[in-house]
Amino acid sequence: MSAIPVPSPGGRGQIAHLGGDIPSPANPPPGCKFHTRCPHATEICRTTRPVLEEGTAHQTACHHWRELPALTEPAPTPERSPTTAARFALWREHST
Numbered sequence: 001m002s003a004i005p006v007p008s009p010g011g012r013g014q015i016a017h018l019g020g021d022i023p024s025p026a027n028p029p030p031g032c033k034f035h036t037r038c039p040h041a042t043e044i045c046r047t048t049r050p051v052l053e054e055g056t057a058h059q060t061a062c063h064h065w066r067e068l069p070a071l072t073e074p075a076p077t078p079e080r081s082p083t084t085a086a087r088f089a090l091w092r093e094h095s096t
C-alpha cells in the first residue's frame with residue numbers, strides 16, 4: 001500500500017522497505033504467500049492459508065487484518081532473515 005503514488009507534484013510518501021526473502025513462485029511457501037516478507041506474520045501465517053473475507057470496504061485474505069492498524073504509517077522494517085543476512089555478508093566480503 002505504501003507503493004501507491006502520491007498525487008502531488010514532487011510529493012513522495014514513505015515507502016515501506018520489506019525485508020525477508022522473496023518466495024519462489026515455482027515453490028511457494030505454505031500458509032500465506034506473503035509470510036516470508038510480512039512484518040506482521042505469526043505462526044498461523046506460516047502454516048495456514050488465509051481465506052478471502054469481506055472487510056468493511058473490500059475483501060481481504062489476511063489472518064490479522066482486524067488487529068492491524070490502518071495504513072497511515074509504513075509498516076516497521078523487519079529484521080533480515082538469516083539467508084538474506086548471509087547474502088549481504090557475502091556481497092560485502094567480495095565487494096571490497
Ligand code: SF4
Binds near residue numbers: 032033036
Ligand atoms: S496473513 Fe496477513 S499478517 Fe499473516 S503473513 Fe499474510 S499478510 Fe501478513
